[in-house]
Amino acid sequence: MFGFGYYSPTKVIFGKGTENQVGELIKTYGAKKVLIHYGGKSAVKSGLIDRVKTSLKASGVAYTELGGVVPNPRLSKVREGIELGKREDVDFILAVGGGSVIDSAKAISYGLAEPQKDVWELFEKKRKAENFLPIASILTISAAGSETSNSCVITNEETGEKRSYNDDIARPKFAIMNPELTMSLPDYQTESGCADIMMHTMERYFTQGGNMELTDEIAEGLLRTVIKCAKILHHDPANYEARAEVMWAGSLSHNGLTGCGNDGGDFASHMLEHEMGGMFDVTHGAGLSAIWPSWARYVYKNCLPRFVRYATRVMGVTPEDTDEKTALKGIEAMEDFYREIGMPVNFKELGIAPTDEQIREMAESCVRATGGHKGSAKVLYLEDMIAIYRMANQA
Numbered sequence: 569m570f571g572f573g574y575y576s577p578t579k580v581i582f583g584k585g586t587e588n589q590v591g592e593l594i595k596t597y598g599a600k601k602v603l604i605h606y607g608g609k610s611a612v613k614s615g616l617i618d619r620v621k622t623s624l625k626a627s628g629v630a631y632t633e634l635g636g637v638v639p640n641p642r643l644s645k646v647r648e649g650i651e652l653g654k655r656e657d658v659d660f661i662l663a664v665g666g667g668s669v670i671d672s673a674k675a676i677s678y679g680l681a682e683p684q685k686d687v688w689e690l691f692e693k694k695r696k697a698e699n700f701l702p703i704a705s706i707l708t709i710s711a712a713g714s715e716t717s718n719s720c721v722i723t724n725e726e727t728g729e730k731r732s733y734n735d736d737i738a739r740p741k742f743a744i745m746n747p748e749l750t751m752s753l754p755d756y757q758t759e760s761g762c763a764d765i766m767m768h769t770m771e772r773y774f775t776q777g778g779n780m781e782l783t784d785e786i787a788e789g790l791l792r793t794v795i796k797c798a799k800i801l802h803h804d805p806a807n808y809e810a811r812a813e814v815m816w817a818g819s820l821s822h823n824g825l826t827g828c829g830n831d832g833g834d835f836a837s838h839m840l841e842h843e844m845g846g847m848f849d850v851t852h853g854a855g856l857s858a859i860w861p862s863w864a865r866y867v868y869k870n871c872l873p874r875f876v877r878y879a880t881r882v883m884g885v886t887p888e889d890t891d892e893k894t895a896l897k898g899i900e901a902m903e904d905f906y907r908e909i910g911m912p913v914n915f916k917e918l919g920i921a922p923t924d925e926q927i928r929e930m931a932e933s934c935v936r937a938t939g940g941h942k943g944s945a946k947v948l949y950l951e952d953m954i955a956i957y958r959m960a961n962q963a
Contacts, residue, residue, distance in 0.1 A: 569829040570778035576823045578716040579742040582816065586746045587706050590620055590662065591627030593742055597702055599660035603653055604633040605673045606664040611635070611708065614752065620664060620706065632656045637665060640723045640730060640845050640852070641672040643688060650679035650687065653701075661703040663740075666761075667712020667721075667852075670705050674720040674738045677701040691722055691731035700737040706744040709753060710815040711761030711853060713768055713822025715743035723846055730846035731937060743819065747811035755802060759909040760853030762798035765818045766791055767856045771835045772827035774867075774874050774945040780829030787826040788881045790817050795882075795905060802909045836943040837863050840953060843930035843937075848920045857911040858918040862959035864899045866952070868892075871945035875899070914963035927957040 581589060594602060604620060611617050612635070624631050634649050652658075653676060661680075663673035679687035681699035689695050705715045714720070718739050723730045750758070769787045794817050797810040804810070820826065827833050840863065841855040850858075868875045872891050879885040879898020883905075888894045903913045912918040922930065931953035934942070941949050948956070 569780040570831060572828050574824055574828055575736055576716060576825070578740050580716070580745060580819065581742060582745045584746055584748055586744045587616065587619055587749070588623055590706060590744060591623035591629055594624065594629055594660060594662065594704065595627045597660060597741055599629055601656060601658050602629055602631040603649065603658040603661045604631050604664060605637065605649065605661055605669055605676065606635045607637040607669050610752065611664055616664060616749065632658065637669045637672045639668050640849055641668040643722055643724045646672055646675040646679065646687060646722060649676035650683070653680045654683060659701065661701060663703060663705040664708065666707065666709025667714040670712070670714035671720045671722060673703050675722050677703050677738070688724060690733045697735050697737060702741050704740050704742045707815065708749045709757065709761055710750055710818040711764040713765065713818045715740060716819045716823040721842070728846045729933065730842040732842070745815050747808055747815045750811050750815065751806050755805060756910060758801050758805065759798060759911055760851045761818070762794050762814060762909065763857040763906065763911050764853035765814065765821045766794050767837060767860065768821040769826040771838060772830060772833040773878065774834050774871055775830045776871060776944050778830040783826060783828045783830065790821060790826060791882045793817060798909050831944055834944040836948050839934050839938055839942050840956060843934045847926065847930055850918060850920065854912055854918060857906045858914055859956070859960050861899060861903050861913045862956050862963060866956050866959065867946035868895045868899065874945065915961045916963070922957070922961060927954055927961065930957060
């Protein structure tokens, strides 16, 4: 086990009807004008945005609004939000949506807190943020965990780059989590969210050192729970209990808890998927499920004990006569699970067919984004990344 620091200051308000408390909650932070930030028409059509406005009005909090956030949130929308926030003298941002909306809100906050600087410089790793406007969220999609995390991912549509920036100052003040708000999601979006949630813990699980038994037990329990509930929701999308389990798992999976005591995690699959999202605009969770099996088969021999433990403790695999066979059986069981809930396990099933040139372009971009290499289970360099992309493309 390695020493660690654990910081998760976000207040969570969980349960039915909790979105109606938003006005009073924001008022406690002294906000004078709130930017309500959201995605498409569903938040408006469902009446959620109206309920938010009613709550803010009742608490005497002024607001302006900006919708239109799309999956793989765009830098152009972030810049639009920064300019709106300046004009309206916004001092608090409320994200109403999933990870894309919350990430966009975080980026807008960075930009408003340091208006004299270009916010994209943070994602290019040219500087660190020195200030941040307070934000909070009303979660409508269980997936990214951005409601309690320090992370933020934005796509620069002009360059095709999808980049992340992590900083603890970006952790939201509070997260309102009503599982009922996720019930109208299409099955593909629900299951993509489950894949994303699991991957946030799996990235922290498949490491070369510093593993802590208690952290492993928490991680394995979370993963088994999401697997169980993802299957339930595939057939019974209105199941409140399963919705609640998955929503809470999403936050715990990415607030740092499932990485306490290890070496910081692998996160190579995430970085490989960022390039897929930047080039092909694929759904993030589906992109992760499409790349993970190829990554796993490429690296498992370098991290065999962890893959054996995952196979037996999470996937319920009966041990084979060799560890290698057990590990491979676990990977196959994971592929079976993905397919059972309608998630892809290769590029063909994801609906993309990158050329060799595009594969090299993605790999080279990934190398630039990671500073030359990425990974813990196995450290990946350019040729390794190309090989994994090719495996996923040929599967």
